[in-house]
Amino acid sequence: MDIIAPVKNFLLLLLCAAFLLAGCGRQKKKDHLVIGVSYQNLQYEFTIYLQDAIRSQAKKMNIELIELDSRGKAEDQISEVENFIAFGVDVIILNPCDKEGSAPAVDIAVREKTPIVVLNTIVTNFQKAQAFVGSEDAEAGRIAANYMVSLLKGKGSIAVIHGLNGHSAEVQRSAGINEVLHKYPEVKIVVEQSANWDRAQALTLMENWLSSSKQIDAVIAQNDEMALGASKAIEAAGKQQEMPVIGIDAIRDALKAVEQGKMAATIFQDASGQGRLAVEIAQKIIAREPVAHINYIPFKLVTRENVKQYMKNE
């Protein structure tokens, strides 16, 4: 024990020194742009797609990235933004994990005069940021609902599987779905429940719904993971033909399911387009070029007819 303690102290000292040196180094070489990126949660496949796009675009434009993952915690996201400012990054890209909770991060950046670009998910005060890049989630809800209405020929009962209650995508996709269904009084939502964006939970939920005596003609799931879970249950019950399922995001598994006819459709959210544009806009802000404040990348409906062209992108 007597030997270990001094060694440990020495190692700690060394570590501190290394951090200090690294800090100095960062201050000196300012010949290229440094962007700090705070991700909402790198355990979501979609966030990883965003990261892939940001990385490849940054490499192309010779931009240095400092990337942090807030793992779904808004409070972590706020301290990450504070750290970015302390590092002296040129621009911050914020991929908010919470509509309300991540808002202080934008305030801090504005106060410290560090430009901030909000990516993919809305925060309440995104008007204060230099730019927003993303897709309008309500639009995805509208597309899904419209497609289901047309499949049901304007009449029938729909089950809706929600994402994490209160998540901005859940709130807006629900709003979009409801907006459309209000126009069709003969299409009713018979059951709706949250499966927290999770495939296993949606599978269980759908099995339970199928056991209940409720008549369900179609299923709208607010993301593909849940749509895949639901379609698994429907397939096991042998009702694949009569009960179409639609999801949102166009992840690989879902595209495959659409191709095989296990899912009726999915909705393509262009992660690489969003990530790429965010980096481009960040660079323009530094170059003092004008940028649009809101940059929507449209969603696209993917059905069996056009699924092939999306599979090629993988």
Add this chain to the structure above:
Amino acid sequence: MLSKYGIYFAFCLLVIAMAIISPAFLHPSNIVNILRQIAVNGIMAVGMTFVMIIGGIDLSVGSILALAAVVAASFAHPGEHRVIIPVLMALAVGLGVGFINGIIIARKRLAPFIVTLGMMTVARGMALVYTNGRPVINLSDGYNRIGGGYFIGLPIPVLAFLLIILGGIFFLHFTRFGRYVFAIGGNELAAKVSGVKTQGVVIRVYALSGMLAALAGVVLSSRVMSGSPSMGQGYELDVIAAVVIGGTTLSGGVGSIGGTIIGALIIGVMNNGLDLLNVSSYWQEIVKGVIIVLAVMLDRKTNR
């Protein structure tokens, strides 16, 4: 008699209530449904029963499930290996992680809560590193049949669960190993003095819990046809809830596999019933919590 079977009584009450409220509840297909749904939780709960009877706790089961699921999935792509390979790989991973838990707890005398809390994040991290955060997809039909297939008329997850229950009952209640498990939970020092090799038993118990968590990971990943590193988050709490509802005390020394099964069934019936009735998910959280506490309360009351 009633005193010993309070929790069974509570379960019957719940079933009767559900049957009255929802006609679909007692339909055979729904019963099979519930059994299939509790298989994952139940398999882990059998392992946790051993852990909690020795007075320990294993918070790492949800993460071990994820780690085993991604490892299994990565060996389960079509046309690569026979189905048994991913299953064995997963079980080996779970056994290994559980073994490490056991070694640290038994040899270094650290609190199981701390050791398995650490392992919970380590195993989750390993699952993320192994997969680069991406879910492992494109699994062979043979592998997917584990979670979706039938054998002698029963879903394979249910069958696996039944086998684990029988094995659990046998080892806990009919072997010397089982008696040692109870002895350690009752009074570890006394067990040691009377010649039980307590370290070895403790290590084996945690290894067993890890292995069963891995088996649950195999079942779950084949059921949803993908292995995701974010699977099973928070499952440890459902598992512990099942065991505690089933009458195993947090302080150890008391418990049974039968009780645990009832605990898992109560949670499963509740989830199923609340979905059948289309109770909003906000309310589900409240109802679940209340029923868990009520069930345990009823058990304690009749056991007095």
